Amino acid sequence: MFYREAGDFKTSYEADNQTFPIAFDRYRYWAVLAVAYLVIPFIINDYWANAIFVPFLIYAIAAIGLNILVGYCGQVSLGTGGFMAVGAYACYKLMTAFPDVNIVLHVILAGGITAIVGAAFGLPSLRIKGFYLAVATLAAQFFLVWLFNKVEWFYNYSASGQINAPERFVAGVPVTGANTAPWAQYLICLVFLTVCAIVARNLTRGTLGRTWMAIRDMDIAAEIIGVNPLRAKLSAFAVSSFFIGVSGALFFAVYLGAVEVGEAFGIQKSFLVLFMIIIGGLGSIFGSFAGAAFLVVLPVALKVIGVDLLGWPTDIVSHLQLVIVGALIMFFLIKEPHGLAQLWRLAKEKLRLWPFPY
Amino acid sequence: MKDAQDSYVTPDGRTIGGILMDMRNITLRFGGVEAIKDISFNIREGEIRAIIGPNGAGKSSMLNVISGFYNPQEGEVWFRGAKRPQMKPFQVARHGIARTFQNIALFEGMSVLDNVMTGRLNKMKAGMVSQAIWKGRAEREEVENREAVEKVIDFLEIQAIRKTPVGRLPYGLKKRVELARALAAEPNLLLLDEPMAGMNVEEKEDMSRFILDVNDEFGTTIALIEHDMGVVMDLSDRVVVMDYGRKIGDGSPDEVRNNQEVIDAYLGVAHD
Numbered sequence: 001m002f003y004r005e006a007g008d009f010k011t012s013y014e015a016d017n018q019t020f021p022i023a024f025d026r027y028r029y030w031a032v033l034a035v036a037y038l039v040i041p042f043i044i045n046d047y048w049a050n051a052i053f054v055p056f057l058i059y060a061i062a063a064i065g066l067n068i069l070v071g072y073c074g075q076v077s078l079g080t081g082g083f084m085a086v087g088a089y090a091c092y093k094l095m096t097a098f099p100d101v102n103i104v105l106h107v108i109l110a111g112g113i114t115a116i117v118g119a120a121f122g123l124p125s126l127r128i129k130g131f132y133l134a135v136a137t138l139a140a141q142f143f144l145v146w147l148f149n150k151v152e153w154f155y156n157y158s159a160s161g162q163i164n165a166p167e168r169f170v171a172g173v174p175v176t177g178a179n180t181a182p183w184a185q186y187l188i189c190l191v192f193l194t195v196c197a198i199v200a201r202n203l204t205r206g207t208l209g210r211t212w213m214a215i216r217d218m219d220i221a222a223e224i225i226g227v228n229p230l231r232a233k234l235s236a237f238a239v240s241s242f243f244i245g246v247s248g249a250l251f252f253a254v255y256l257g258a259v260e261v262g263e264a265f266g267i268q269k270s271f272l273v274l275f276m277i278i279i280g281g282l283g284s285i286f287g288s289f290a291g292a293a294f295l296v297v298l299p300v301a302l303k304v305i306g307v308d309l310l311g312w313p314t315d316i317v318s319h320l321q322l323v324i325v326g327a328l329i330m331f332f333l334i335k336e337p338h339g340l341a342q343l344w345r346l347a348k349e350k351l352r353l354w355p356f357p358y
Numbered sequence: 359m360k361d362a363q364d365s366y367v368t369p370d371g372r373t374i375g376g377i378l379m380d381m382r383n384i385t386l387r388f389g390g391v392e393a394i395k396d397i398s399f400n401i402r403e404g405e406i407r408a409i410i411g412p413n414g415a416g417k418s419s420m421l422n423v424i425s426g427f428y429n430p431q432e433g434e435v436w437f438r439g440a441k442r443p444q445m446k447p448f449q450v451a452r453h454g455i456a457r458t459f460q461n462i463a464l465f466e467g468m469s470v471l472d473n474v475m476t477g478r479l480n481k482m483k484a485g486m487v488s489q490a491i492w493k494g495r496a497e498r499e500e501v502e503n504r505e506a507v508e509k510v511i512d513f514l515e516i517q518a519i520r521k522t523p524v525g526r527l528p529y530g531l532k533k534r535v536e537l538a539r540a541l542a543a544e545p546n547l548l549l550l551d552e553p554m555a556g557m558n559v560e561e562k563e564d565m566s567r568f569i570l571d572v573n574d575e576f577g578t579t580i581a582l583i584e585h586d587m588g589v590v591m592d593l594s595d596r597v598v599v600m601d602y603g604r605k606i607g608d609g610s611p612d613e614v615r616n617n618q619e620v621i622d623a624y625l626g627v628a629h630d
Contacts, residue, residue, distance in 0.1 A: 013504040014497070202492040206500065207484065210476045214465050221463035224425055225543065226451035226480040235486070283467065 019201055036190055041183040049182035050255075056296040057189035058250050063276045063288035064200045065243025070274070071282035072204055073236035074216030075125050079118075079137035081269035082144035083241050085261050086114045087248025089154050092163040095176075095253070096156060103168040103175060103253065107192070111246040117144075118241020125233045141270055148261040162260050165253040176253045185254050192250060196243055201285050203239060212236050213283070244273075275325065279332050281341025290340040298325065365403075368595060375403030377439075378547060378579050379424065384433035386419055393419040394430065395603040401547065406573055407581045408590045411600035412623060417583045418460060420600070421549050424581070425457050426450035452480055456540035457549035460583075462532045466525040470535050473524055474510060477542030478503045507542055513575075514538045514568060530561045534568070541572060548572065550582040554589060562586065566593060591615065599623070 010016045020026045044053060062080060069077050090110035095103065121140040125133050148154050155163045167177030174180050175188045203209055211232045214222035223229060252259045259265075272295065280291020299321050306317035336342055365375045379401040386394040394416045401407045409417045422428045423435070426447040435442045437453060456477070465473050481503060484496035511517055514534050519527060524535060533553065540548055553569065554562045566589055572578050584590050590597060591611040599607035599614055601623040607614045614620055 013501045017500060017504070199490045202490055202496075203486070206489040206492070206496055207479065207482045208486060208489055210468070210472055211479065213468050213472070214476050217465035217467050218463045220427075221459065221465070222476075223447040224427075224451060224457055224463075225477055225539070226448045227476075228446075228448050239486075 017205070019205070033194070037187075041187055044182050044186050046182050049186050051300050052296060054182075054185050054189055054255050056293055057186070057193045058247050058255055059273065059276060059296060060289050060292040061189075061193050061196050061247035061250070062244050062273045063280065063292045064196055064285060065240045065247065066273050067277045067280075067282065067284070067288045068200060068204065068212070068243070069236050069240035071277055071284065071287070072209060072216065073212040073233065073240075075122070075233060075236060076130060076134040077137040077240070078134050078267070078270045078274065079121060079140035079144070080244055080273045081265040081267060082141040083114050083118055083244040084248030084251060084269060085144055085148055085265035086117050086241075087111060087245030088252035088259055088265065089148055089163065089261075090114065090245065091249035091253055092165070093154070093156075095166060095168065099166070102170065104170060104188075107246055107249045107253070110249040111242040114245020114248065115238040115242040118244070119234045119238040122234050122237025125237065126230055138267075138270075141267055145261050145265060160260075162258050163252065164258045165256075168253075176257065178257070180254070188254060189250055192246060196246065197285060197289075200243065204285070208235060208239075216283075275329055277339075278329060279339055281339030281344075282337075284339070284341035286344060287339050287341030290344070294340065295325070372404065372574070374405045374595060377401070378403045378437070380436035381420075381424070382434045382436060384420070384423060384430045384435070386416075386423060386428055386430045393603050394423070396433070397600070397603075397605045398433075399598045399605065399608055401579060401581055402596075403579055404573070404577055405579060405595040406569070406593055407579075408594035408597045409581065409583050409600065410585070410587075410590055410597060414602075415600040416603040417600055418551055421457065421551055421581070421583060424450075424547075425455060425549060451543070454543070454546035455549065456543045456545035456547075458533075458536045458540050458551060458553060460551040460555065462529075462536055464524045464532055464536055464539070467523065469521050469523055470516060470527070470538075471507070471511075471520045473535055474507045474538045474542045475503065477539040478507060480543065481506075506544075510538050510541050513541070513571070530557060533557070533561075533565065537565075537568065541576075541578075544576070545578060547579045547581065550580065550584075552583050552585065554584060554586055562589060569593060 010021070015021075020029055040053070062084060066077065066080050069075050087110045090113040091106050094101070094106040094109055098106075121137065124136040128136060149161065155161055158164075165176040167174055167179065169175065170184075170188060173184050175184050204212070211222070211227050212235075214225065214227050215229060215232045215236075219229060222232070248265065251264070256264060276291035276295050277288060278291070279294055280289070281287025299318075302317055302321050302324070303314075306312045306320065307314055332339055338345075365373055367373050377400045380398075381400065382398050384394055384397050385392065397416075397420070409420060411417050419428060423430050426445045426449065429444050442453075465476065468476070482499045484494075484499050488494045488496040511520055514537060516531065516534055516538060519531065519535075524532065527535065537550075537553065540550075550569070554565050557565065569580060569582070570593065573580055582590075582594070584593075594611060596609060597607070597611055597614045598605060599617070599620045601619075606619040606623055607617040609617075
């Protein structure tokens with residue numbers, strides 16, 4: 001009843017172009033931001049931060065990044081894990097080489113380095129499409145993991161082959177290392193996610209986003225309109241890799257603290273993020289959030305229900321989780337290829353007419 | 359024939375200018391097949407030029423040569439009095455050549471508005487940073503171009519569907535949206551590949567009216583391929599007739615109508 005355009009008159013194109021044209025949506029958006037920034041940091045504890053919030057925030061950044069490439073530009077990529085590893089290792093090298101520089105800058109620079117690497121691995125997309133491109137990016141995944149294992153310079157010749165995040169501060173508060181408070185972990189990831197989501201939204205609703213979607217929907221027609229396919233595809237790879245690099249850097253520095261590349265950034269990570277955007281919704285920023293939340297919360301919820309409530313053995317529950325995720329992917333591919341975001345859109349369309357659908 | 363550079367006035371009072379695009383001895387081969395054989399014709403500024411011919415005559419190939427999809431093995435394309443080097447389609451677009459497709463080629467996942475906005479891509483130059491923060495040039499351009507796009511939307515009478523995803527639209531409207539997208543680029547030369555294919559009489563009348571209005575109001579030069587002879591004869595100033603990759607007629611609709619070779623190609627020749 002409150003959710004409609006009626007009575008909410010737009011008198012300028014600026015007002016019509018805004019992200020949430022419906023007033024109710026705008027209030028909801030500010031409410032969510034207020035809760036995320038003003039409530040959760042005060043009540044968060046170690047378990048909630050480590051099990052749900054921090055991984056959700058970091059995966060949401062990665063999902064937004066991959067969604068730009070796969071959902072908006074239509075270029076399938078299985079190299080997400082590899083690109084996250086680039087972000088993590090770039091961040092590590094920067095942190096150890098320039099210990100006096102702020103970690104925030106390091107994370108952004110790590111994203112920039114990943115963007116360059118991503119654009120380089122995006123070059124085959126000019127010639128090949130679909131499955132063949134997926135295989136080419138799969139090569140990137142394996143190559144990058146191999147590279148970070150093989151070349152000792154990347155992990156500063158440490159005996160274990162791991163990289164460990166040294167302690168770094170933002171405004172006097174430790175955000176990496178062993179002494180980090182849960183709320184500090186949470187807040188730094190939240191700030192990055194907020195900025196990334198806003199930037200992603202702005203890019204996808206503007207010229208660049210239309211260029212990407214044009215390439216995705218009909219590349220021949222896009223070219224005839226004046227889209228340079230080389231620039232469109234490489235910019236999608238670069239922007240997408242930037243976000244994925246940022247998430248990889250946070251995943252290593254803030255969340256895990258110590259990383260072994262094959263374990264943390266293996267092919268499973270690529271599939272996990274891809275599943276997030278398939279379940280969440282391709283070509284939707286909201287879908288990236290929904291998919292990340294779903295796949296982060298699902299294992300925790302299953303564990304709570306299966307192990308704690310029903311008393312099943314842990315291994316059965318963890319296998320059950322694989323089965324459920326697999327079944328869900330098939331379900332979404334068949335019933336709703338546009339994912340949770342489409343369900344959300346349909347609900348909103350119905351809500352707009354409620355309670356008088358005629 | 360009026361082949362000189364100077365302009366002339368048509369019977370209905372429109373001024374036709376000098377030669378905008380000149381195709382000189384174009385030959386296009388696919389392997390052993392010669393799709394276009396040594397064809398020359400020109401398109402004058404401000405005119406409506408039709409390309410007709412039976413199926414497989416090479417009409418669409420000709421349009422693809424103009425818009426840069428195919429590079430002819432022989433011959434030269436002259437645009438605005440200068441020889442055009444080999445170009446990619448997106449470079450051709452920057453010269454102000456827009457087109458529609460025989461099988462609609464819209465961006466199905468985007469709204470009508472976004473589709474038409476995409477047509478103005480070459481007018482929007484804001485950098486990535488400006489777009490990312492949605493301030494300054496990007497925001498300004500978005501509004502300016504939106505105004506231009508709304509004019510096109512008004513012109514083609516598709517206001518009501520501007521926020522609808524294109525995938526949900528019926529065929530006739532899709533054709534119109536595609537025309538809108540091409541018009542949004544403010545082209546000097548508009549190429550229409552069978553703009554009326556698959557339409558009923560009413561839709562054809564609408565589309566004919568739009569084509570005449572575009573030519574009249576914006577002075578856009580139009581080259582179109584069409585099978586409906588009535589439409590072609592009524593709309594166009596000059597007609598090129600192709601058959602089996604050769605040019606068999608060129609001139610005003612009346613001249614073409616009375617050309618023996620053209621009659622033979624369309625009606626067949628008695629073999630005795």
